[in-house]
Amino acid sequence: MTFMTPARLSDGRELIYFDASEHSAARHRDEAASADQRGLPARGAAGTARFDALSGEWIAVAAHRQSRTHLPPADQCPLCPATPGNLSEIPAADYEVVVFENRFPSFGPDLGELPDSPEWGTTATAYGRCEVVAFDSAHQGSFGSLSPERARTVIDAWAQRTEALSAMPGIKQVFCFENRGADIGVTLLHPHGQIYAYPFIPPRAAALADRAARFHAASGGTKTLMGHILASERSAGDRMVIEGKHFSAFIPFAARWPLEVHLVPHRQVADLAGLTGEERDELTAVYLDLLGRIDALYPTPTPYIAAWQQAPVDPVLRQSGYLHLQLTSPRRAADKLKYLAGSEAAMGAFINDTTPEAVARSLRNALPSASRANAQPAVARPATDRKDQA
Ligand SMILES: [Zn+2]
Helix, strand or coil: CCEEEEEECCCCCEEEEEECCHHHHHHHHHHHHHCCCCCCCCCCCCCEEEEECCCCEEEEECHHHHHCCCCCCHHHCCCCECECCECCCECCCCCCEEEEECCCCCCCCCCCCCCCCCCCCCEEECCCEEEEEECCCCCCCCHHHCCHHHHHHHHHHHHHHHHHHHCCCCCCEEEEEEEECHHHCCCCCCCEEEEEEECCCCHHHHHHHHHHHHHHHHCCCCCCHHHHHHHHHHHHCCCEEEECCCEEEECCCCCCCCEEEEEEECCCCCCHHHCCHHHHHHHHHHHHHHHHHHHCCCCCCCCEEEEEECCCCCHHHHHHCCCEEEEEECEEECCEECCCCHHHHHHCCCCCCCCHHHHHHHHHHCCCCHHHCCCCCCCCEECCCHHHHC
16 A cells, blocks of 8 residues: 655646555655745746647657756755755655656646647747656665665655546646666766656557557457557567566567567556556566666666657547557667657657677576565566577
8 A cells, every 4th residue: 555645846846656555655755744845946947849740749848958957966956855955856864755846847846738739830848747756765776676665655655646646737748767877967966756747648649559559450359459469479479588377578579779678467456556556566576676687688787768659638549558668778788879860850760789699698698686685586487598598
């Protein structure tokens, strides 16, 4: 069970504590009365969004974000619990998981609908909402170093925020993600993720939703595309990494990145909010197992983007949409990163220097790191390496 305690920061931003223990939640209820001592200035207006008539895509113009906090020293971390010397974003003596509105949002805080028929020159308010999820009060680590209990609370927080943000006016897509590692642009080292609630369906989510809807329609509404892919991958076997009861992880047949893993529920569910308690329990174990394997590949932590692909808010698209995680890393060797060059960046045509089957084999054989030796045993078993046995 996860307890929620809402509070407000001094500039009016919403902040919500998520706690597994009633004791911890009770402390936050007391703290909520004393709250943020900083007396922050009123929030600025939302930025703008410009319509790119050439591609049909919306581009957020967030020049105000240039002044945001960039790799602050540990004693000035905005995600550590507040102290007299560091009045951080989190006015609590300690916390488990906390979600709050980003002080420098790319979208929001205003909510509303973008114009229906945009054309060249259309500028709109960058409606929406950007939130920060602090995974733990400890300054070091990332999702993979969380205790199973803490990871489970983060999953509940993602699910609750997905449901709440999807219900806000004008929100078309909710995106929970974690950027890990300075190599891919992380500006705060404290373990955290973000949630973007967009006023449009972003290009990649739109492409996935369109493919899913077409497949679903062609099957007479009886099959989902991801369900078909999952069954095909489990049957082929050579790209599987973990097979559990409710979730499986595999390297996709046509992976774009040197390291790309898809973590997929066995049941069609539109978003994280739709997962049952039992599914969330297994997701916790499988995801921690997967991240442990990824960090066992190289001597140093591997940078990654963990992107939750959820169905858009649109009720029709939710019929064919299928929740899954796409974890990607540009790392192609211990000391080499893939850069998005001409073909990828300019044309969107990916060239992968690794084979998905070899990467899957490495992850299946990766030993869990020493730091995870005390973790709960994973529910899932590693997929059998059918090719190696042949
Ligand atoms: Zn910190």
